[in-house]
Amino acid sequence: MEFTTFLWTTVAAFLTLAVFSFLYKDNPMYKFAEHLFVGVSAGYFVIILWHGALVPNLFKKLADGDWWYFVPGILGVMMFARFFKKSSWISRWPLAMYIGISTGLAIPLEMANRVNRQLWAMMEPINWSSFWGERYLDIGSGYSELFIFVGTVSALVYFFFSKAHTGAFGAVAKFGIWTLMLGFGASFGFTVMARISLFINRIQYLDINWGQTAFNAADTSNVNYHAGFQALFWAVWLIFLVYAVFEYKKYLSNKDKPSQAAGTSA
Amino acid sequence: MKRQIPLVIVFVFGTLMVIQYFVPHENSEIVKGFLLDWIVIIGIFALALGLWSLVQVSIDKINSRKENWEYPLVTLISLTVMIFFGFTSHAEDASWWGYFLAIAVLLAALWMLAQGLMGNAANRNVKSLSALGLVIVFSLLAIFDGSWEFKFYTAEGLTNQMFVHFFDYIMIPLQATMFALLAFFITSASYRAFRARNLLATLLLISALIVMLRFTPGPWGEYLAKTSSWVMNVPNLAAQRAIVIGIGLGIVATALKVILGIERGYMGKG
Numbered sequence: 056m057e058f059t060t061f062l063w064t065t066v067a068a069f070l071t072l073a074v075f076s077f078l079y080k081d082n083p084m085y086k087f088a089e090h091l092f093v094g095v096s097a098g099y100f101v102i103i104l105w106h107g108a109l110v111p112n113l114f115k116k117l118a119d120g121d122w123w124y125f126v127p128g129i130l131g132v133m134m135f136a137r138f139f140k141k142s143s144w145i146s147r148w149p150l151a152m153y154i155g156i157s158t159g160l161a162i163p164l165e166m167a168n169r170v171n172r173q174l175w176a177m178m179e180p181i182n183w184s185s186f187w188g189e190r191y192l193d194i195g196s197g198y199s200e201l202f203i204f205v206g207t208v209s210a211l212v213y214f215f216f217s218k219a220h221t222g223a224f225g226a227v228a229k230f231g232i233w234t235l236m237l238g239f240g241a242s243f244g245f246t247v248m249a250r251i252s253l254f255i256n257r258i259q260y261l262d263i264n265w266g267q268t269a270f271n272a273a274d275t276s277n278v279n280y281h282a283g284f285q286a287l288f289w290a291v292w293l294i295f296l297v298y299a300v301f302e303y304k305k306y307l308s309n310k311d312k313p314s315q316a317a318g319t320s321a
Numbered sequence: 322m323k324r325q326i327p328l329v330i331v332f333v334f335g336t337l338m339v340i341q342y343f344v345p346h347e348n349s350e351i352v353k354g355f356l357l358d359w360i361v362i363i364g365i366f367a368l369a370l371g372l373w374s375l376v377q378v379s380i381d382k383i384n385s386r387k388e389n390w391e392y393p394l395v396t397l398i399s400l401t402v403m404i405f406f407g408f409t410s411h412a413e414d415a416s417w418w419g420y421f422l423a424i425a426v427l428l429a430a431l432w433m434l435a436q437g438l439m440g441n442a443a444n445r446n447v448k449s450l451s452a453l454g455l456v457i458v459f460s461l462l463a464i465f466d467g468s469w470e471f472k473f474y475t476a477e478g479l480t481n482q483m484f485v486h487f488f489d490y491i492m493i494p495l496q497a498t499m500f501a502l503l504a505f506f507i508t509s510a511s512y513r514a515f516r517a518r519n520l521l522a523t524l525l526l527i528s529a530l531i532v533m534l535r536f537t538p539g540p541w542g543e544y545l546a547k548t549s550s551w552v553m554n555v556p557n558l559a560a561q562r563a564i565v566i567g568i569g570l571g572i573v574a575t576a577l578k579v580i581l582g583i584e585r586g587y588m589g590k591g
Contacts, residue, residue, distance in 0.1 A: 063486055067494040074498040078505060086392050092495040094396035095487055097375060098403025102484070104365050106476035112358050114474065127359035131366030144323040147588055151327035152334055153363045154587055156356050158576035159338025169569030173562050191544070192551035199555045206559025214567055236521045238560020240528030241552050247511055248533055250504035257501045
């Protein structure tokens with residue numbers, strides 16, 4: 056690894072630690088990282104949209120003599136009428152076109168791709184010949200397929216609020232909410248594990264990519280290694296140490312002072 | 322007029338797109354392709370409005386010198402720099418000094434311009450003239466420094482080394498760490514959600530525990546993995562399927578309300 060690459064790795068490590076410092080409290084390093092993220096992400100998407108959508112969909116089409124594409128270009132510029140109070144109503148026209156096309160497109164597509172496909176999958180015949188399956192908790196068994204069918208119908212019944220959830224209807228709705236709770240629990244558990252995986256990944260980055268490279272523990276064959284690696288490593292920790300000392304001194308100076316709220320009430 | 326015409330546009334284009342779906346003709350597909358391209362273009366201009374709003378809010382905060390006014394400066398600088406990287410290409414093995422000098426001059430010019438347009442009344446003309454001078458210096462650097470050049474029409478900026486480094490070493494680590502940070506908050510949330518107070522909370526707790534423990538090694542590992550797989554593929558599938566059907570029907574109902582002019586929130590006031 057070259058020095059410049061390690062410099063960038065150190066920047067990434069500093070930003071990682073800066074975001075994690077929020078666990079202590081909102082602090083200048085976290086605020087810096089947060090605002091940097093907003094700016095860099097916004098800039099990144101500007102470039103991606105320019106090169107990936109605007110150039111091929113508008114500029115190249117116009118360059119090829121497809122003059123119809125002047126219409127969305129003009130409509131797009133009309134959006135900027137929003138900046139002027141008197142003519143801001145003009146921006147409703149392109150917005151109306153955008154909403155009209157996207158909602159019109161959504162109706163058949165949502166019905167076909169979301170509702171119909173799910174209903175279709177739900178109505179697959181149940182595997183009665185192997186109802187109990189061949190192994191422990193067999194997903195392809197008849198009882199699992201029956202559970203999916205009954206669970207989906209009862210969960211839909213639970214969402215039907217035009218009829219009181221009493222009697223047989225209430226019993227089905229109750230099974231529906233049980234199914235939903237099992238599903239929500241599974242999704243929540245899955246999300247928790249995904250976040251934990253991300254956390255492990257960041258710790259591994261700090262350890263392997265940054266810490267071990269700084270001390271050349273993992274890659275002894277690095278011909279570009281020199282003392283600057285360790286200097287950068289300790290410089291980052293020094294920043295956090297200086298901040299910790301600053302915070303501690305602030306805490307000590309405020310410890311004996313009466314709080315502002317108490318002063319006001321007195 | 323100001324409100325009726327948009328309603329007519331939404332109705333006409335909404336109905337056209339619904340009918341188009343059921344017309345299996347070549348011309349119908351051409352119209353669909355055209356209109357899809359059009360909304361992508363209009364959408365990008367709408368995003369530009371959002372970007373302008375971010376810039377305006379940041380400049381207002383800086384000019385008012387409110388608490389923590391320095392941080393929006395970080396946002397504006399990183400935004401400008403990232404856009405500059407994306408629109409330029411740098412010659413391989415050439416010096417970076419001219420490139421970085423150009424960035425510094427550009428930032429100074431934009432700062433002076435913002436001060437001249439939106440800052441305090443005092444020295445407004447001086448600042449505007451300084452901005453003009455800096456823009457001229459920047460233009461001269463862009464013309465005479467051969468190590469870099471603007472690339473608006475071709476996507477060479479996407480492979481610019483600085484653009485790639487900003488993505489790999491700033492954006493990705495920040496994004497991943499922001500999500501990783503949620504591990505701590507989601508743990509405290511799960512403590513509150515998973516307390517077995519009643520049957521429903523107990524079901525939530527059991528299925529979540531099974532899914533979370535699915536990679537646990539040991540004698541029960543295999544059974545936990547199989548149970549977890551069943552929970553994910555059977556009860557979870559049933560619940561998600563019902564939710565997806567509900568979402569689909571909800572979207573269709575809302576889209577119909579918009580096309581028929583019952584829902585007009587998108588037009589705002591005035």
